[in-house]
Amino acid sequence: MTGGAFARVLPSEADFTQWYDDIITRAELADYGPVDGTMIIRPYGYALWERIRTELDARIKACGAQNAYFPLFIPQAYLSRVPELEGLGSELAVVTKAGGAQLTDPVVVRFSSETVIGEFLAKWVQSYRDLPLLLNQWANVVRWEINPSLFMRTNEFLWQEGHTVHADQDEARDYARRIQREVYEDLMVNVMAIPAVAGIKSRRERSGGPELNTFTCEAMTGDGKALQMGTSIEGGQTFAKAFDIKYLSRDGRRELPWTTSWGASTRLIGGLIMAHGDSDGLRIPPALAPTQIVVMAVNAAVVGLVHAIATEMREAGLRVFTDDRTDIEFGQRVARWGLKGVPLRVEIGKGELDAGTAILARRLSEASKTAVPLPELTTRATRLIEDEQRAMLDAARAERDSRITVVGTVAEAAAAAAGGWAKLPWSALAETGEDELARSGVTVRCLQRPDGSTPDSDAEPDLVAFVARAY
């Protein structure tokens, strides 16, 4: 009754974008702001972000990084320090007037803080004693978008960016991979119930320069595409060179350190919708849900009881909302909580009041309704929360696996990726395989070792490639 497969009904692929936008509006997650392409994150959407941020932040701190805050405004001259930033011009917002006057030196609005952080790391890193230096920042960033989509691409979004400095290359690589696995993958799998595939990018798809690993977590969306949801980059010594970060080693030499950088954003909320939503709305796994259980009064006579139950459940550590708006039709209210993706409902009406029971039900599922004696309710609800979390992950994993076609050639991969993902030997892609895939709008999402672990480099033997169309 509590586990098992989900009857997840999705719109056709053609309607997927419309369905996605509708959910965001109808579940009151977000809205466009008055300036084109900007986003207002409404309380329910922001509660999701707060839960994601809290979970990520705890994992980032467990990896030893400390939070700091760098300014919103960046000197334009800093852009020239990093060659990859030169192409950013079309995404930047520039302040030319401030304090009632034209600025002699216009300033760029933060697109990332990497340049300012680089400047200050050069001051703060002096000796081997200062290493590793592990920083993270939670902030808003601006990248001007021509074709905005709420949570996926907006002119401003919220994210965290981590920047770390290490004395040697292996330590830096291991740290970047640790962030990938212990921060991003762990959040996605164990909190968001999204069985993301973790691996390294191919050279063509790397962010940190062609010689350096980009560690990625890729989620499968309801329309069978891939969404990159958390990225951790080996910076080699390029970043240290660009910002003249040097340290005095134990034996008194000035050395270039090795860096990493990594980030995840409000795009994770887009991923949540696309990975779990169905034709009735959002579905939020209990470990993430701002409200895990809604306790509903069917009529005014049970309002007091409903509040007492909610209090008991809160004391047991559950996140509970009380719905005592008995002047609204009950079915409408159930549909609304289903739309908002609240995992469980408790329903109490006159029948339950008389019988000393409550109905415990999974989101929108008539079949899951069970009458539970009140003294057992909190215990049963707590267990059902755990079951539901596991069931959502199991179902998502089964769905993902059923939509990954194992193939042997590039042509087969391109064909399979029309409706899902394909998996093939990295060696089968050879030198021209990625170009060939690109002609069908398909890219290599990541490379894994055969046992699913993350390789040290794309030169390792026997790697497998996951390919798909991507957001």
Place this chain on the structure above:
Amino acid sequence: MTGGAFARVLPSEADFTQWYDDIITRAELADYGPVDGTMIIRPYGYALWERIRTELDARIKACGAQNAYFPLFIPQAYLSRVPELEGLGSELAVVTKAGGAQLTDPVVVRFSSETVIGEFLAKWVQSYRDLPLLLNQWANVVRWEINPSLFMRTNEFLWQEGHTVHADQDEARDYARRIQREVYEDLMVNVMAIPAVAGIKSRRERSGGPELNTFTCEAMTGDGKALQMGTSIEGGQTFAKAFDIKYLSRDGRRELPWTTSWGASTRLIGGLIMAHGDSDGLRIPPALAPTQIVVMAVNAAVVGLVHAIATEMREAGLRVFTDDRTDIEFGQRVARWGLKGVPLRVEIGKGELDAGTAILARRLSEASKTAVPLPELTTRATRLIEDEQRAMLDAARAERDSRITVVGTVAEAAAAAAGGWAKLPWSALAETGEDELARSGVTVRCLQRPDGSTPDSDAEPDLVAFVARAY
């Protein structure tokens, strides 16, 4: 031994500003960013902000408000909706270029979100069922500063701003006062150990229009001035009129609601430094301190023991840092933790190892050192943490009271406010009193009832006025 008066040594008033800046630099709280007047909040400063934010956020949520997020960019046209904003021009930053082109309509960088929130409240508030609508936002805001000071006045700072809509005036006023007392004053007194004086502003000093209450919390700084650290404003119906916010009442009429707004910022960190710091550096009350206890190894032989003790203390819920850097001179390390304001130290050397004890000490106080048997250490440290919190508040209250002179006339008030605060009957200020004070750079900081509670209006009889020079 554990309570009692503090020997708080402060610099002369003439050096106070230099002392303030030095503490921020030496304790590694913050630094200026590369764009004039911007601030980098370093990890230790940001850890303080995270603690403040967590404590404020829990209190805001306990008052029923939900967090949301509104965009960084605001249409310039919105400024004309609120007459008070017209004067803001010289503080604004304006984006005129974005996406690689000149913007036809330049956008203003968020100085507060009140205008955008007003626009959207008008959409979201439709019926009496939607009220009260209680929103809060955590964000960065920009106000261009000619004369910056870290944490006190920077071009960009971090804050929260709350905006609420209510069906009637009394409810709105009570809510604004509840935020003043249960959120701001409670944080200041019970977490930050700052005995802020809470009251209402005089008409001359109000923020929300002359007819409406501004509720304020005023802290006394080490140089005897006042610092406004948290403000809660009754908006009356002015804001609702400006943004055309209306609701359908129970009896089917379109009514104007009543609003409140309230905010506190990273300025609270400036207040912490000024309220508690001494000539040795910061002093952070344990309830706020990111690190409550530093466990110090005097030499390499005790490093393992020191880590074991720290683990035990963490399991007991204490926030502990382990200082095992025995290659740095011990006295230097003690001074560094004193500078950073960590309330307690545990010191362990060979003597303690042999005796099965540890030294428990208050910040920089030789006299407070006590040898404690290891099995009792965590219990004793927990108790000392509580004692220290109480002692800091008691000492701050005693110092504050000793520097408030009770007077009867405006002339006496102006004289007393040269070195501290003055308190006098509000009626003694009459119509011209505030102008007279202003000539000595002194203002009315707030009005209270004789019993210390917050009045409903400045027309109540028997109010007392606190006057001081202010930051």
